[in-house]
Amino acid sequence: MEDFSIYAVCSTDQVPCKLRCDLESLQFTAALPDPRPDALVVFSRGDWCSFSADTVIDVQVTGGEGGPRTLGTLTPKNRCLYWERGVGENWEDWEPQSLPVQGRLLGKGPVPGSKDPQTALCKTEKTPKLQPPHPPPAPAVKESHGKRKRGMRVKEEGGDKENACPNSPASSSKRTTPRRRVKPTARASQTRLFEPAQGPGKSEGPSASTAPTSTGGTPSGRWGQALCSIGGQTALLIGGQGSRMQFCKDPMWKLHTETCSWVAAETVAAAGPTPECRIGHTATFDPETERIYVFGGSKNKKWFNDVHILATKTWRWSTVEAMGKVPPLAYHSTSLFRGELFVFGGVFPMPHPEPDGCSDSLYIFDPQHEIWYQPIVLGEGPAARSGHSACLIQRKLYVFGGWDTPVCFNDMHILDLGLMEFSKVDVSGAPPSPRSWHACAALSDSSFVIHGGYDGNIALKDSFIFNTVNNSWTALVHPILSALPRAGHSMVTLTTTEEEVGSEPTEEDWRPEPRPHTLLIFGGGDNEGGFYSDTMTLPIDEVLDQ
Incomplete structure (x- = not known):
């Protein structure tokens, strides 16, 4: 001794x-x-x-x-x-x-x-399995100073346990002081983003005991899914939640983008342990390794910080026993830069002091060494938030919108990944209204588009283009994008590596850079009980000409 x-x-x-x-x-x-x-x-x-x-x-x-x-x-x-x-x-x-x-x-x-x-001798410690957190306590009510508050409906049915929206309060209460410890409440009612209903062009609401399933050769209507483009010719749909807040029984689909035809996961024959169905997760494709990384998300009161990898060459799934520490997160953003995953923001569950609090932290996953770490980040970073968007243009990550109850954001921050420094952007033009759960995709090496979202009261159907050269917003009016309000939907950029006509490679190992040519939009909901299963494609040249 x-x-x-x-x-x-x-x-x-x-x-x-x-x-x-x-x-x-x-x-x-x-x-x-x-x-x-x-x-x-x-x-x-x-x-x-x-x-x-x-x-x-x-x-x-x-x-x-x-x-x-x-x-x-x-x-x-x-x-x-x-x-x-x-x-x-x-x-x-x-x-x-x-x-x-x-x-x-x-x-x-x-x-x-x-x-x-x-x-008596203790057992050797092993990595614990993630357990569902206790029911969240009533959240603290912040002073919004004129900013939007959530207009969410409280669940009226009883008996079935449905997944609550991130940051949604289980009941209303007054703000507690920061030093006072809050005890969980046993209330069964929980707020929801979408309520079951029926409407034209929407998926019908099944009984409370029935999860949404496909009606044929297309995925069932859903929101909160992850959609990942694979080399521009294929896309993979993972997870989601549909009518009556039930998790989809058809959680995985493969899309052939040229014919816009869906193939159910059962026919893809992907081997290995597939991810459990969830919402609020991310799926990121690495063109160098041709692998898809699925991270985080939530399901009912179960939260995830696991990493699943799909090798698209063999269509085989595997899980990662990563070193380092990252909290369970949902409704975060994930971006790939130089082979590493940059995860920002999101919602984390109990037992943290703030129930279902939002994160303002940046975590990096290194797939080569299978380790999580937090970098030293300089500058003025965004406030804690979830449901935001992050678009990588050149080596700069543009973070827009999101919310942390009851505040909804429409600010823009840049993370320079070369300097690892945050800065707030002084924008010109009329910016989008505050929103979260919108969709975002790159249009070129100097612009990206955001579409739809949820402002705390209604789902939105407007669109805006941000120019990274002069930091300006421009409203985009397009009949396809403005047809229906959407939140929790997916929008990705399809690219091509085809050479320009008449171009010649200058080096023996020259490879053409991927060029964005099409926007692919799927799913989402309208906050009135409708969940979409439509798949839309839109030429990027047509968007930029508006």
């Missing part, structure tokens, strides 16, 4: 602090510094042989009103852990203001030769 020690690192400016060992209470303790650190590194040094091979040491913070908070576990095979304060977490939520120094790091483990039954 004399050769075994535990240390904590609270700051890069300080040397590691050795925890005091109390043999009688079997504890290693150290007082937390004031101000409280944003991150901690705890590691052991010495011989674990004095313990049993199954011994683990739980690292906790104690002294708060809610009891100990476990940060992680040390084992003989994992002798170091890193913890950082989560999004929206405050030390004030963990311990009262009147006792600012009562937090301690606590480690427990059996002393060699001890016969105390309370020091």
Whole structure:
């Protein structure tokens, strides 16, 4: 025991602090510094042989009103852990203001030769399976200062558990102070974005016990799905939710874009473990590796932070046991840059201090090393949000819109991926109204289009083009885009690598750059109970000529 020690690192400016060992209470303790650190590194040094091979040491913070908070576990095979304060977490939520120094790091483990039954050997820690969070408590009501609030209808039916909208309140309540801990409520009613109804051109609402299914050679009506273009000739549809908020029983379809014909997943014969049906996830195609990465999403009260990979050459699925830490997220954005996935924003579930709170963090997934990490980002970043759009033009990521209850946004921020610096954009022209769950797609190397969305009251059907050269908005009026209001739909750019007529390659290994030629739009809902299953294509030249 004399050769075994535990240390904590609270700051890069300080040397590691050795925890005091109390043999009688079997504890290693150290007082937390004031101000409280944003991150901690705890590691052991010495011989674990004095313990049993199954011994683990739980690292906790104690002294708060809610009891100990476990940060992680040390084992003989994992002798170091890193913890950082989560999004929206405050030390004030963990311990009262009147006792600012009562937090301690606590480690427990059996002393060699001890016969105390309370020091029985612990099981070796394994990665826990994601469990559905508890029902969210009533959210805090923010002062909107004239900004739009949600106009959501409360579910009237009872009995069936349906997926709630991200950030939707389970009931109305007054705002609680940031230092007050909120307890979950047991209310069964939950708000929804779309209510079941029937209307022309929409999918019919089945009974509450029946999930939406295909009526033939096309997917069933849905919103919240992911649509991914594969090399311009094929697209893959994954997940979604339809009438009566039921998850689709036909969650995966393959589209041949030249003939605009759908093929059900059963005929694609994709092998391996397919992703569970969900909404609010993303699907991103990497043309270099010809793989699709599916990340995040939610299903009822179950939230995901898993990564599924589809190899389009073999049509085989696989899952990633990634290192690093990323929270379960839904309604985030994912962009591919230099072979890595850049994930921004989104909604995360309980047990975070703010129920169904929004994130303003950037996470990067490195597929080559299968690891998540957070980069150092400079500048003025966007406020926390979900349901926003992110469009990659050149090496700049344009983040627009989204919301964090009850505020809906229409601001624009740029993340320069070369400098890793955020900046707010001063735009010209009449910008789109605040919205979330809109669709966005690149039109060229200097422009992109947004369409539709939800402003907290109604689904929208307007469209706008943003010019990245002069940072200007222009309203787009097109009969196809303005025909129906849509939210939660998908819009992707189809590209071609065909050479221009008469062009000649200048080098032996020259390959033409992909050129966008068509917009592909699918699905969504109208906030009146209708869920669309239509597939539309629109030439980009026709859009730019408007």
